Amino acid sequence: MHIDELGAEQVATALSQLQQQYEALRQNNLSLDLTRGKPGPEQLALSDALDGILEGDYRAADGTDTRNYGGLEGLPEARALFGSILGAPAEETLIGGNASLTLMNNIIDLALNEGLRGPDTAWGNSDDVKFLCPAPGYDRHFAICEHLGIEMITVPMLDTGPDMDIVEALVSEDSSIRGMWCVPRFANPTGCVYSDATVERIAGLGKLAAAHFLVLWDNAYAVHTLYEDAPPLASIREACLRQGTLDCVFQLGSTSKITFAGAGVSFAASSPDNIAALSRHLSFRTIGPDKVNQLRHVRFLQSLDNLQVHMAAHADIIRPKFEAVLATLERELAGTGMGTWLAPRGGYFIAFDTRPGLAREVVRLASDIGVKLTPAGATFPYGDDPNDCNIRLAPTFPSQADVEATAEAFVICVKLASLRQKAAA
C-alpha cells in the first residue's frame, strides 16, 4: 500500500511491527558494510595468475627491459590494449601508476597551476575556478576539487546523464567554469549510461566554454557490465573529432576493478598535445610508471576480446548480489512511495532515493544496528545533498549472505524512517 494512502492507525500498527523487527535485528549484532565499491575476494581471485605470469621474461614486445627506468607514456602494448578500452589509439593513450585518481589529480594540477599550454593558460590565473559536478556522483572527484579550492556547481543527473540544458547554459554564461566531472557508463552511483545525444553534447562543450575547458571523462566502469545486453556508450573521442574538441576531454580508466584494486594500472587518453603536456608534467614527479606491472597486465588480459570474457566472470559473481538487493527493494518497497531506485545494467552501485529529508536518518538507523552504509550526502559536492534523499548501496564486496541480510535490514530502516516521518507530520 502506498504510504500516502495509509491512515494514522495503519501507520501506528506498521510502526509498532517495524520497531519490533528493528529491535530484533539489533539483537543479531550485525556487522555488515555496504559502503565502498570494492571487488570481493572471489572477484580478485580471477586475477591471481597475474603474479608469476611473466615466467622470467621481462621484455616487452619491442625489447624494452621493463625492469629498468624509463618510458613515461607506458609500454606500447599497454597503451594499445588500454587505449582500446577507451576507444583511443595507443599514441593518444598514457599509462599511469596504480590509481587513475592520481592521473586525475595530476591533470587538474597541470591545468590549474601550470597551464595545459604553458603558464598563460593556467586556470589559476583567474580569481575564480569552478567545476560542474553532476550529482549524485563520486565523492573522490568532489574531494579533489574541494582540496584544490575549485568551486563546485551541482548539476542534476537524469537517466540520460547530466542535464545538458543546464550544463550548456552554465558553461556559456560563466567563463570561470573550467571543467566537468563525468562517469559516463554505469555512473557512480546511479548506474545510468550517458545517452548518445548527451555524449555528443558533452563533446561540444569545448566550443561553448572558456578556453582550456576540460571534461574529466572517468570511464571507470567502461567494461563492467552485469548483463550482455547492457547499453553501450557512444565514443566521446569520435564525437570530439567530429567537433574539433579533442583537446577538451581527458578520458580515464583503470584496471582496479578488472584485476586487483590498487595493484593494477591506470590510463588516460586525450589529444596528442594534451598527452604530451601530461607526460611533461609527470616527468617532474616520476622517472616512469611500473612497466613490469603493465607487462603482467598485457600478458594476462591479452586483448579486448579476452578482457570481455574476464569481465563476464566478474559479472557472474556480482550479478546475484545486485539481484538480491533489487529483489528485496522490489518486494518490500515497490508501490509504497518510500523510495525510488534504478536497476543498473553494470557498474558497482545501486542508488536509492528515500523520501526527501530521510537519507541521513536511514543511514543512522542502519548504523545503529551494525549496518554501515555510505554516509548520506557523500555523493554530492561538499557532502550536501539538498534533498537529503540519496543513499549509495555497494553490494560487490560482502558475501552473498551478507548482501541479502543487509538488504533486509535496509528496507526495514527505510520503512521505519518513512513511517515515523509520516507519523510526525
Place this chain on the structure above:
Amino acid sequence: MHIDELGAEQVATALSQLQQQYEALRQNNLSLDLTRGKPGPEQLALSDALDGILEGDYRAADGTDTRNYGGLEGLPEARALFGSILGAPAEETLIGGNASLTLMNNIIDLALNEGLRGPDTAWGNSDDVKFLCPAPGYDRHFAICEHLGIEMITVPMLDTGPDMDIVEALVSEDSSIRGMWCVPRFANPTGCVYSDATVERIAGLGKLAAAHFLVLWDNAYAVHTLYEDAPPLASIREACLRQGTLDCVFQLGSTSKITFAGAGVSFAASSPDNIAALSRHLSFRTIGPDKVNQLRHVRFLQSLDNLQVHMAAHADIIRPKFEAVLATLERELAGTGMGTWLAPRGGYFIAFDTRPGLAREVVRLASDIGVKLTPAGATFPYGDDPNDCNIRLAPTFPSQADVEATAEAFVICVKLASLRQKAAA
C-alpha cells in the same frame, strides 16, 4: 708529467698524437652511454624471482588482502623492513609507489601549497621560497624546485658533505630558506658520505631555520656499498631526537636500485605528525599504494640482513666497472693536473672535475665520437656549473667492455680539451 710543466713544443706533440687517437676513435663508430644511473641487466636479474614469489598467497601477515583497496601508509611488514633501511620504526615510515621522486614532490607540494600543519604554515604564504642545494647534486631534485618556482641557492660540497658553515649561516640569516636537499650516503654524484659531525649539524638546522624548515634526506644509496668497509652513515633520526627536530627531516629511499628500477617501492620516514600530514595529502591523490608489490618485496628481501647479502651481489657486478674507470683515470690522468676525482666506496657515480671551463668541451668531444656523457652542468641548480668543470660518470649500466672503452675515450677527450686550452692560453 703535469700539464703546467709542459712546454709549447711538448704540448704541440702531445696534441698531434691525441688528435690522431681521437680521430681513430671516431672511425670506430662508438655508441657508448654513461649518462644515467641505471642498474645493468645482470643486476636486475638478481631480482627476477620477484614475479611469482607470492605463489598465490596475497595475504599480508595481518591478514590484509593486498589485492584490494586501502592502506595508505603501506603494509606493516613493508613499513618495518623499509623503515629499518632508514633507521626508522615502522610507525614513522610510509610506503609509497614505485618512485621516491613522487614522494619528494608530494612532500614539497604539501609544505609549499597546503602547509605541513595547515594552511597558515604553507611556505607559499611568503613571497620568496628558497632551497639550499648542495652541488654538485642530483638534477631531478633541482628540477622539482625549478618546476615549482622555488629559488635554489647552491652550496659547496666538501668531502664531509655540504659546507655546514655556509649552510648554517644562510639558514640563520634568511628566513625564506625553507629546505635543503641531501643525498647523505654515496652522494650523487661525488660519492662522499656525510660525516657524523655534518649529520649532527644538519639535524640541528631546524633550530636555526624558519618554521617548518625541511631537510629532504634522500638516502637513495643507503645500502648500496661497493666494499664491505664502506663508511657508515650516522642516523639522522637519532640526531634529530637528541635535538628535538624530527619534524624537520623527511628521510626517503626506494628499492629502485635494489630490485627493479621503476618497478619497486619507495618509502619515507619522518615524525608521526609529518607522516600523518603526508598520508592525508596522499588521500586526495590515491586510494592507496600497490600493496601486492610491497608484499612481493617483503617476501623477496625478507630482512635487512638478507638485503645486505643481496646488495653484495649487486656490488660484485658493478665493482669491476667502477674499478675499470678508476684504473684508467689513475693510469692516464694521475699527476697530470688535468682532472680530479674521488674513488667512491658505494653509490652509482664517479664525479670527475676537469680544469675550469672544460666540462662542456669534454662532453662535446665525447659526444662527437659517439660517447654520451651526462650534460655538463646537469649536477648544478639551473644547469649552471660556475666553474664548468664537473662531469658525472655513471658506469653501472653498460657492459664491462663498454665501460672500459668509454673510460679510454673519456681520458683522451679530457687530455685533448686540456691541452688545447693550454695551447690557446
